[in-house]
Amino acid sequence: AQSVTQPDIHITVSEGASLELRCNYSYGATPYLFWYVQSPGQGLQLLLKYFSGDTLVQGIKGFEAEFKRSQSSFNLRKPSVHWSDAAEYFCAVGAMDSNYQLIWGAGTKLIIKP
């Protein structure tokens, strides 16, 4: 069955430090891949997406993600985090043969230390 795993429930990072959030998926074909962010008290907002082409994808707010087919991963990175990046981050996979359209990870909560 198709699945998305975000192995870290919480991550704590100091302000100014680099960040990597992990996402692994299980899907037979090349999926469409997404990262969404949910700031406190807000709905989700798309950070970036990968459909095809260059495996390094740039998004909003200085985020990037790299698709690695051999590792079935789509990790999110940022070189220097800001306090405003404190939020919950969700990885999602779009499966063409899925009636439910997106398969979501459980989310990773990012905590920023001053």
Add this chain to the structure above:
Amino acid sequence: DVKVTQSSRYLVKRTGEKVFLECVQDMDHENMFWYRQDPGLGLRLIYFSYDVKMKEKGDIPEGYSVSREKKERFSLILESASTNQTSMYLCASSLLPLQNTEAFFGQGTRLTVV
């Protein structure tokens, strides 16, 4: 600016009450979705609609129904609220099927059933 508006941010209802959660989008999107968000479980799809008066069950439709009489409005109905339906409910819309495009989310309705 695109907008998905959920009628309430917070609701408290009693067990057995019929509950209506309303969602309106102003982007002329074909697709609308209701998700439930619980800690550690990510987003789970309750129902979605790809056209007026059309609906499809998601992963957890039991105890819920939906209505889409107009393109811009998608309502989630809890026929007889129970305490295990205490959760955050998120409405979303998209122009294309979700695996191909960005979803736009409302701010969420935090429902407490007592």
